[in-house]
């Protein structure tokens with residue numbers, strides 16, 4: 001299983017106990033009631049083979065039902081689709097050959113049952129008032145919503161700082177692109193900041209999943225901070241990838257860099273493949289990102305302009321007549337392009353001043 005598959009799986013499991021779900025509300029009531037509980041999330045042949053005694057029933061999974069049935073000694077087993085309670089007060093007899101480092105019979109049983117059956121199993125500790133989810137030998141502690149909200153809040157503040165910094169370095173890059181003064185270092189700094197934003201976004205999305213119904217506000221705030229960031233990476237690739245000259249510009253390896261590697265621009269340069277190890281070496285963007293800032297200009301026409309003129313600088317130097325030589329550019333659009341470029345040149349002058 002790849003690291004991404006593993007992450008997606010962990011998220012799916014966390015979502016099972018997200019606040020607001022019937023399961024989670026029931027588990028929270030068990031915590032408050034201080035009785036403890038053991039709940040197998042699903043039903044298959046393996047778990048049926050481990051069940052003895054107790055009661056077989058068919059009751060909807062509601063917080064009340066879960067809480068009441070947890071008052072009995074033994075385990076609760078849910079249906080395969082997790083919508084119903086199919087057994088309660090059951091004694092589970094997993095194979096003791098499954099090694100477990102857990103202490104206490106409830107936790108040891110939960111760990112062994114999840115390994116032997118492949119079904120996630122929850123244990124609520126009566127003494128520690130804590131919910132744990134066991135999945136394939138892994139124990140995931142389910143934090144209280146208040147604790148996750150605190151971390152999410154801190155994460156949002158970090159994301160805000162990071163997106164502001166990203167905006168600063170991309171504006172600076174724009175100024176340099178317009179003046180044709182871009183170095184490997186300038187692009188590497190933007191990629192570094194972009195990757196930092198992606199990492200904190202991923203972390204925050206995990207919190208949203210864990211928070212369930214209570215994560216809506218956090219989700220809205222992430223979306224607001226993300227607006228305008230979605231296609232920076234894609235446009236940078238269009239501008240700087242140059243396979244003919246050995247510039248692979250493949251951003252997929254950035255995710256694999258450790259946090260300490262990410263602060264080192266030479267590591268970024270190596271991961272992405274700029275075709276040179278000299279950070280001061282000059283780069284020549286095609287100009288897609290700058291032209292994408294002209295909102296009325298369709299992408300296809302931008303591509304034709306760049307094909308026709310060869311570089312952003314040539315487009316800056318073009319007259320209204322020159323611009324109209326390109327298919328899809330009439331007088332009105334030529335004027336709009338000239339006005340937008342003039343505005344950009346002026347604001348970039350301020351940026352570098």
Ligand SMILES: Nc1ncnc2c1ncn2[C@@H]1O[C@H](COP(=O)(O)OP(=O)(O)OP(=O)(O)O)[C@@H](O)[C@H]1O
Pocket residue numbers: 035036037038072073074075090091092093103104105106107108109124125126127128
């Ligand atoms: N094999 C099992 N099958 C079903 N239920 C079990 C099993 N083992 C333990 N339990 C349940 O766990 C309860 C508590 O057991 P025990 O006190 O040994 O566990 P513990 O892990 O120390 O729990 P806690 O952390 O809640 O104090 C039992 O009364 C029983 O309801």
